[in-house]
Amino acid sequence: xxxxxxxxxxxxxxxxxxxINKPVIDRIIRVDHAGEYGANRIxxxxxxxxxxxxxGPVIQQMWDxxxxxxxxxxxxxxxxxxxxxxxxxxxxxxxxxxxxxxALLGKKGAMACTVAVEESISDHYNNQIRTLMEEDPEKYxxxxxxxxxxxxxxxxxHDIGIEHDAEATxxxxxxxxxxxxxxxxxxxxxxxx
Amino acid sequence: VRCQHYxxxxxxxxxxxxxxxxDEHKKEPFTSSSQQQFDPHPAGHQPEQEPQGPxxxxxxxxxxxxEDYESEEQLQRRILTAALEFVxxxxxxxxxxxxxxxxxxxxVAAAGMFHSDGSELILHFVxxxxxxxxxxxxxxxxxxxxxxxxKKPTDEFLRDAVExxxxxxxxxxxxxxxxxxxxxxPRNIPSSLSLLTSMIDDIWHYAGDQSTDFNWYTRRAVLTxxxxxxxxxxxxxxxxxxxxxxxxxxxxxxxxxxxxxxASQVQSTGEAVVQGLMxxxxxxxxxxxxxxx
Numbered sequence: 001x002x003x004x005x006x007x008x009x010x011x012x013x014x015x016x017x018x019x020i021n022k023p024v025i026d027r028i029i030r031v032d033h034a035g036e037y038g039a040n041r042i043x044x045x046x047x048x049x050x051x052x053x054x055x056g057p058v059i060q061q062m063w064d065x066x067x068x069x070x071x072x073x074x075x076x077x078x079x080x081x082x083x084x085x086x087x088x089x090x091x092x093x094x095x096x097x098x099x100x101x102x103a104l105l106g107k108k109g110a111m112a113c114t115v116a117v118e119e120s121i122s123d124h125y126n127n128q129i130r131t132l133m134e135e136d137p138e139k140y141x142x143x144x145x146x147x148x149x150x151x152x153x154x155x156x157x158h159d160i161g162i163e164h165d166a167e168a169t170x171x172x173x174x175x176x177x178x179x180x181x182x183x184x185x186x187x188x189x190x191x192x193x
Numbered sequence: 194v195r196c197q198h199y200x201x202x203x204x205x206x207x208x209x210x211x212x213x214x215x216d217e218h219k220k221e222p223f224t225s226s227s228q229q230q231f232d233p234h235p236a237g238h239q240p241e242q243e244p245q246g247p248x249x250x251x252x253x254x255x256x257x258x259x260e261d262y263e264s265e266e267q268l269q270r271r272i273l274t275a276a277l278e279f280v281x282x283x284x285x286x287x288x289x290x291x292x293x294x295x296x297x298x299x300x301v302a303a304a305g306m307f308h309s310d311g312s313e314l315i316l317h318f319v320x321x322x323x324x325x326x327x328x329x330x331x332x333x334x335x336x337x338x339x340x341x342x343x344k345k346p347t348d349e350f351l352r353d354a355v356e357x358x359x360x361x362x363x364x365x366x367x368x369x370x371x372x373x374x375x376x377x378x379p380r381n382i383p384s385s386l387s388l389l390t391s392m393i394d395d396i397w398h399y400a401g402d403q404s405t406d407f408n409w410y411t412r413r414a415v416l417t418x419x420x421x422x423x424x425x426x427x428x429x430x431x432x433x434x435x436x437x438x439x440x441x442x443x444x445x446x447x448x449x450x451x452x453x454x455x456a457s458q459v460q461s462t463g464e465a466v467v468q469g470l471m472x473x474x475x476x477x478x479x480x481x482x483x484x485x486x
Contacts, residue, residue, distance in 0.1 A: 074405045084405050
């Protein structure tokens with residue numbers, strides 16, 4: 001047992017990597033990392049515009065949770081030796097622009113964006129949970145726990161958005177569909193590139 | 194007609210044919226017509242002893258495999274490993290593979306399993322070197338974790354890892370340019386690229402890289418550049434024990450470290466400048482307001 005606890009991570013990597021379906025886990029962690037990174041940037045964009053408004057604290061709280069999610073995926077990424085998506089710099093800008101843009105439509109607009117994104121993410125996490133359950137629930141227990149927890153958190157954000165009159169946004173369904181299409185494309189690309 | 198590509202024979206049949214003379218299984222029922230593709234040259238070579246490695250026991254066409262079953266892949270690897278000894282003399286060619294097969298007590302027709310340009314031999318060699326490097330780095334890491342060795346600073350670690358890996362080429366250095374050109378054949382590029390990237394990723398992993406942003410790519414790109422250029426320098430180097438190469442390597446790694454330091458310095462200077470300008474703008478606008486009042 002090594003003396004310094006912090007040094008154990010590279011050692012445990014080899015153990016973590018034994019016998020797992022690397023291509024599948026790679027994709028899952030890469031796309032989830034990209035998703036949380038994008039979500040962070042979206043909330044950052046919304047805060048930039050609406051930070052001082054009445055929904056500021058609500059957005060800040062959701063943003064803080066996303067920061068925790070991102071931190072967890074950073075750890076998983078190192079543990080499983082997964083490469084991040086090349087598109088990160090792009091999601092950096094695109095996320096911020098989406099957040100700020102939706103916030104410029106007003107508080108309801110920002111909430112509508114939140115609802116759309118969080119619904120997409122929850123669906124996506126559910127798909128991943130199904131995939132992992134089909135593979136081997138025992139082997140991927142830790143990962144499954146993490147994804148289930150995060151899916152619940154994202155669905156909570158979705159509900160908060162609904163509570164704050166997201167559906168009252170003008171052109172709500174158009175906005176929602178457009179954003180969800182963008183999310184699907186982002187997921188598709190981040191899994192592969 | 195010697196066939197370069199042959200349909201995947203059951204290893205049983207392939208091994209049996211290659212052995213030329215087989216002892217207790219001469220009456221092995223060969224049903225496959227692909228036997229014709231081989232031109233077995235037993236060359237009167239009676240294996241005095243069983244070749245090293247798992248003793249294959251033939252259990253018939255049924256497919257039930259015993260524990261000593263040696264897969265075709267394992268056999269190929271054994272042949273290629275044995276062939277490496279003959280590379281300095283024959284180059285990365287079918288001759289080297291044939292010689293290797295002979296030392297294992299197999300027929301020289303074994304070389305027919307592989308491409309005549311030595312692609313598989315070279316790729317096998319690269320993959321073996323990478324595996325050796327990984328083992329070496331893993332061992333070093335264990336020593337550091339047990340407190341028996343000091344953790345090296347990043348530049349020293351990278352330098353040592355690249356040097357260790359390149360030193361594995363030394364016995365084959367004369368024939369290495371030929372190998373490089375074969376690795377660059379379009380057919381081989383996916384494999385050679387994948388071997389290169391996984392080696393570089395391994396080195397960074399053991400160096401303690403934990404980046405999860407775009408740095409992941411820049412670091413690997415930079416190290417790949419360092420590795421490739423140093424390899425080319427090594428091919429031209431005639432200094433004792435390649436000291437010129439290691440000095441070149443040291444300079445390139447130092448350059449890379451400087452680059453990253455410069456980049457972060459530029460960033461902090463930039464931020465400071467922006468703050469200065471903002472302050473100036475605020476002062477000016479306040480001064481302007483005071484003028485008006």
